[in-house]
Amino acid sequence: MKYSLLILCLAFLVSCSGSDDEKDYRAENEEEIAAYVLANNLAAEKTASGLYYVIEEEGTGATITSSSNVTVTYKGYYTNGTILDDSKENLVSFNLQGVIPGWTEGLTHFKEGGKGMLLIPAHLGYGSKDSNGIPGGSVLIFEIEVYTPEMIAAKNEADILAYLETNNLTATRSDSGLYYTIEEEGTGAQPTGTSNVTVAYKGYFLSGSVFDESGSAGVSFGLDEVIKGWKEGITYFKEGGKGKLFVPAALAYGSYNYSKIPGGSVLIFDINLISVK
Structure with missing residues (x-):
């Protein structure tokens, strides 16, 4: 959107x-x-x-x-x-x-x-x-x-699949409905859902409009403090890994508006996992 x-x-x-x-x-x-x-x-x-x-x-x-x-x-x-x-x-x-x-x-x-x-x-x-x-x-x-929330989830799924096809991307779908691509798997430690990590990222909508972006040095946080799509998605990378997360609204900010995020939005993140602590 x-x-x-x-x-x-x-x-x-x-x-x-x-x-x-x-x-x-x-x-x-x-x-x-x-x-x-x-x-x-x-x-x-x-x-x-x-x-x-x-x-x-x-x-x-x-x-x-x-x-x-x-x-x-x-x-x-x-x-x-x-x-x-x-x-x-x-x-x-x-x-x-x-x-x-x-x-x-x-x-x-x-x-x-x-x-x-x-x-x-x-x-x-x-x-x-x-x-x-x-x-x-x-x-x-x-x-x-x-x-309904179920209709939003179905629309998110269809929109992600259309985006992947349009951009000639192959992504893996998890049981939760999260899609992710691994461009560089990384060779360091692999985080768990409670790890502290440093990540450089860019977040944007399916339209390509950017809503948030870190610097190249990244930001540090605990994975138990972020949206579900990040808590799960970052664990698919190893330290030094790069890729994308395609996060449906149910794993992000839900059905209603949140700050700059319109309700029901699919969020895409370019991810560079710099370090795991």
């Missing part, structure tokens, strides 16, 4: 609606949504707030509440079909207290693993004033799929 895309997605989703006394678009939006539903033969439900939603798959995972953390893919557009934002195949994670009211309410009608559509009138979106490129009074439509 491109981190820059995540920033754009979250900037778009964060609620800008507040007091808005310029124009009430409720009746106009209701007419527009009803016409769209009829024209597209949608089995839509309307809530008391004026939100419409379509459930294609309810989902079988955890129940979503208005304060849940969620991981989704989505496409947003106007009733004329013009796309306003699209996560494409990228996972986007956020808390439902940090987004427009139409999302906060709408996703509670799904469970994790669910898929469907939200048709959001302006008073549950961005109101009557232009905001972030969204014209005031706009009805917003979102096609949404909510991911």
Whole structure:
């Protein structure tokens, strides 16, 4: 996932609606949504707030509440079909207290693993004033799929395999789902999961965007203090060894955003194991 895309997605989703006394678009939006539903033969439900939603798959995972953390893919557009934002195949994670009211309410009608559509009138979106490129009074439509941890793991696996194929790499998969390549095995001591090590590394996403990098002298730490993918992965090298770790989210920072790491991200690390203590 491109981190820059995540920033754009979250900037778009964060609620800008507040007091808005310029124009009430409720009746106009209701007419527009009803016409769209009829024209597209949608089995839509309307809530008391004026939100419409379509459930294609309810989902079988955890129940979503208005304060849940969620991981989704989505496409947003106007009733004329013009796309306003699209996560494409990228996972986007956020808390439902940090987004427009139409999302906060709408996703509670799904469970994790669910898929469907939200048709959001302006008073549950961005109101009557232009905001972030969204014209005031706009009805917003979102096609949404909510991911379970299992779906994230499956997507991570598929994305790693696609990356390996594209880059003509052969990697070994461990039982945990970690992939690794050994470019130089090394000839020194081999660490255990509790060893203290010094490692020079570069960390980046599947897109190639670098999120962290040490100097050539490396950094020192105990393997019982780092993410699971490192705790396991570094033990496949010997001192002096070099290679790559392909770490799925379950062995890194999980399904939700962590510092610079978007939720659900596969992380790649170029590894140089300098020393084992």
